[in-house]
Amino acid sequence: MSPPASDIVRFDQLAYRYPGGQDVLSGVNFSIAQGEMVYVTGPSGAGKSTLLRLIAALCRPTRGQLVVMGQNLSALKNRHIPAYRQHIGLVFQNFNLLYDRTVFDNVALPLVIRGYAYADIGRRTRAALDAVGLLNREKSLPLTLSGGEQQRVGIARAIVTKPALILADEPTGNLDPEMALEVMRGFQRFNEAGVTVMIATHAIDLIEALPHRIIHLEHGQITDKRPTAASQLGDRHGAR
Ligand SMILES: Nc1ncnc2c1ncn2[C@@H]1O[C@H](COP(=O)(O)OP(=O)(O)OP(=O)(O)O)[C@@H](O)[C@H]1O
Ligand SMILES: [Mg+2]
Numbered sequence: 001m002s003p004p005a006s007d008i009v010r011f012d013q014l015a016y017r018y019p020g021g022q023d024v025l026s027g028v029n030f031s032i033a034q035g036e037m038v039y040v041t042g043p044s045g046a047g048k049s050t051l052l053r054l055i056a057a058l059c060r061p062t063r064g065q066l067v068v069m070g071q072n073l074s075a076l077k078n079r080h081i082p083a084y085r086q087h088i089g090l091v092f093q094n095f096n097l098l099y100d101r102t103v104f105d106n107v108a109l110p111l112v113i114r115g116y117a118y119a120d121i122g123r124r125t126r127a128a129l130d131a132v133g134l135l136n137r138e139k140s141l142p143l144t145l146s147g148g149e150q151q152r153v154g155i156a157r158a159i160v161t162k163p164a165l166i167l168a169d170e171p172t173g174n175l176d177p178e179m180a181l182e183v184m185r186g187f188q189r190f191n192e193a194g195v196t197v198m199i200a201t202h203a204i205d206l207i208e209a210l211p212h213r214i215i216h217l218e219h220g221q222i223t224d225k226r227p228t229a230a231s232q233l234g235d236r237h238g239a240r
Contacts, residue, residue, distance in 0.1 A: 007031040007067075008165055008196050009055060014064035016050055016220075024050055025220040028064070032198065034164075037191040039207050040200040042217035048200035051217070052167045055198070056088055057081050069164060086114070089158030089195075091168035095150045097142045097157075103129070104138040107156045114161070128156040132186055148179030155186055159195070166190060168199045172206065180206055 009032040016025040025047045032038055040048045053059050054066055057073055066073045069087055076084060097106050108125040116124070129135045132152035142150050151171060158166055168187065172180035184199075184206060191197045201207065207214075216223055 006034050008034045008036075008069055009198075010065075010067045012065040012067075014054070014061050014066055016047075016054060016059065016062045018059075023062070023220060025054075025217075027221055030215055030222060032196060034196055035191070035194055036213060037188065037197045037211065038199070038213050038215055040198060040215050040217065041202070041204060044202075046217040047220040048217060049169050050220075052169050052198065052200055055165075056090060056167055057084055086161055087164050089155075089161070089163035089166040091151075091154050091158045091166065091171045093170035093173040095142075095154045095174075097150060097153055099142050101141075102138065103134060103140050103142065103145070103153050106142065106153055107160055110157060110161050124160055125156075128160040131159065131190070132156045146179065147175050148182050151175060151179070151183050152186060155183070159190060164196060166195055166197045168197070170200055170202065172201065172203055177206070184210060 011028045011030050014025060014028040015023050017023045028051070040051060042048055050059070054061060054073070055068055057076060061074050069084075071084060098109070101109075104125055107128050108121050111121045111124060126135060126138070129138055132155050134149060134152055134156065137145060137149065142153060145153065151174075155168075155171075158168075166187065171187070172183050175183060180203060184203075187197050187199060188210060216225060218225065
């Protein structure tokens with residue numbers, strides 16, 4: 001394969017502004033190769049979540065180009081967005097689980113929505129639960145699980161459709177350090193299995209021990225400045 005074709009994500013002079021606002025990302029240039037594991041760091045308000053939202057086609061580039069899995073996202077028609085998102089697994093800080101449904105039902109949901117056959121749903125859902133070590137909790141309700149286990153349900157739901165790319169926004173933000181490490185190790189295992197993973201995180205101390213590439217943002221631009229734990233404490237620290 002030629003080098004450009006192996007890039008799963010490519011930003012080219014990208015800028016983004018929310019409607020009516022100023023640029024919150026500008027001059028963003030980088031690519032991610034298939035199979036990479038990348039952390040996006042930067043102080044609160046730097047644009048980490050916006051970067052992931054752009055890749056997930058939850059918002060569109062204002063200027064410049066963003067190509068993901070060969071798809072130019074500026075040209076992606078709205079009706080093609082659901083098919084595009086099938087290849088992306090999203091993991092959120094607050095887990096976003098349905099609390100009146102079992103662990104199994106939560107993980108199965110993306111398959112149900114996409115109309116998979118009943119037998120397929122059972123097989124794939126159990127495989128995803130097995131991958132996060134929660135096969136024995138399939139009948140449990142989320143609130144009877146620890147925070148780390150709830151996040152692992154969120155991760156199982158994100159991988160159940162076998163996405164090529166996982167995007168996780170502060171996936172350990174609501175976890176204690178031990179659970180956070182366990183969740184980060186889980187992402188690492190998926191990456192080792194060939195999935196490209198991008199994680200926005202404040203948890204510099206946590207990722208120092210893990211193999212990684214860092215894309216560091218300051219005021220909406222990528223910088224070579226190495227993040228430190230202190231530099232992560234932006235003026236809106238704690239805001240989502
Ligand atoms: N829906 C929105 N409308 C207008 N401005 C927004 C919106 N969401 C975010 N912003 C602004 O865009 C900038 C980047 O926000 P973003 O949420 O991407 O930062 P972040 O790096 O994820 O921060 P945090 O670490 O707090 O999660 C901030 O200045 C923020 O105020
Ligand atoms: Mg954010």
